[in-house]
Amino acid sequence: MISTVVWGTGNVGRAAIRAVAAHPGLALTAVLVHSPGKVGLDAGGLGGLDRALGVAATDDVGGVLAGRPQAVVYAGSGDIRPDGALADICRAIRAGAVVVTPSLYALYDQLNAPPELREPVLAAIAEGGGSLFVSGVDPGWGNDVLPLLISGLGSTVEVIRCQEIFDYSTYDQEDSVRNLVGMGLPMDHEPLMLAPTVPTMVWGGQIRLMARALGVELDRIRETVDRCPLETSVTTRTMGEFGAGTQGAVRFEVQGIVGGEPRIVIEHVTRIHPSCAPHWPAPPDGDGAHRVVIEGRPRIEVTIESTDEGENRSAGGNATAAGRLVGAVDWLVDAEPGLYDALDVPLRPAAGKLGRRQR
Incomplete structure (x- = not known):
């Protein structure tokens, strides 16, 4: 042992x-x-x-x-x-x-x-x-071994997209949700996690890792960020109230640019309530999911939902990340x-x- x-x-x-x-x-x-x-x-x-x-x-x-x-x-x-x-x-x-x-x-x-x-x-x-x-805790396998494995199933591959889609109201880490990600803070406040270069600092390594495995050379890594306010105040079980008009949803991409086009993309779509940004991608059952999309021929999409600590899909993601490490x-x-x-x-x-x- x-x-x-x-x-x-x-x-x-x-x-x-x-x-x-x-x-x-x-x-x-x-x-x-x-x-x-x-x-x-x-x-x-x-x-x-x-x-x-x-x-x-x-x-x-x-x-x-x-x-x-x-x-x-x-x-x-x-x-x-x-x-x-x-x-x-x-x-x-x-x-x-x-x-x-x-x-x-x-x-x-x-x-x-x-x-x-x-x-x-x-x-x-x-x-x-x-x-x-x-x-990675987001979890790493969703941004490295899984997309790389699935990419080998296609005849042609145009874009590899890795998505994390979550309702943060189930997440038991208020300091990160409010202060790092900015949920519940004014829309003119720039949270640390969304500041220029920070998404690349966190997820750029996974972009480079996939590029290395695929044998492609990156032109550069580019970031995009979009945010939506809450239309009405919402109250969460673990973190209290998030006020109307404050940040309620975030969507950002870390894009590996190859030949002038985004070819390897890590995308996060996070909300503090399902009602915010309904036009953005949503998980199948409301709480959260990890998804890999291979754009090419054929088009391949794999969605993984995991639960732990009851029905908490945020905890499920943490559990699979820990499982990868412990394993x-x-x-x-x-x-x-x-x-x-x-x-x-x-x-x-x-x-x-x-x-x-x-x-």
Whole structure:
């Protein structure tokens, strides 16, 4: 069994605890938390399970890493503390651990990551013998392995479009929804996530990764952003009221331009209520979905809906992202120490999991 630590218990961390607990080859040995109120709580409760796992949460990072865990699932935020996340991850790698995480956007395409991010990771790998694999929380497989796999089914391919379509009223992360994405803020306010160059910073690596796999050269990466106000005030279960006239929906694209045309596109359509921007793409059942569209001959469209934590499709997306990361741990442990991306790490069948039930 591979000794595995989950670092962080937010949206991704909860799903990671469940994924590690369900994996037949992994043993959950520690859960690291930041909040003093979570210290001492059992991992089962923190992970949304109805049973104890016998692992008490701790904030003793040094003590946990001194135990030389083989793997760390790092689920700490990289949105508002990228330097802190990088330092944490390098610390775990120097302790010899395989680290999987969604938190360092620029390492989605690690070969083209900026030196100031890539070099500290490579130095930590050389010092400690650990490894790192970064895959997106939106989820990464929807912007790399899935579209690339489906693209191979067509005779001709003109455009690859990856869509995330969600109702954010079900999302349990108010700071990100309001302050990063701008839901509920005045329309003349420019939220950080929509500021020029930021979408490319977050999703450009996935565009470059797909271009590399497809053997095409990008002219450049272009961004488009559109926003719609709420016509009436709405009240959400988890985040309270969002006022009429404030931002209620966002649609943006990160476009890989090839031969002067957008050929590889990552598109996000997010709303705080289904009534906002009804003319934009909508998920089949209202809450959310991930969709890949291959424009060509034939035209291919694949829509994936996932649910977890009840009927929450936002949680379902987090769970599949965590599943991709946790499912890579044993492969990475067997591989040479290094810095890996989605083109390196295979997406494999659920060996040993079929028929296993988790409560």
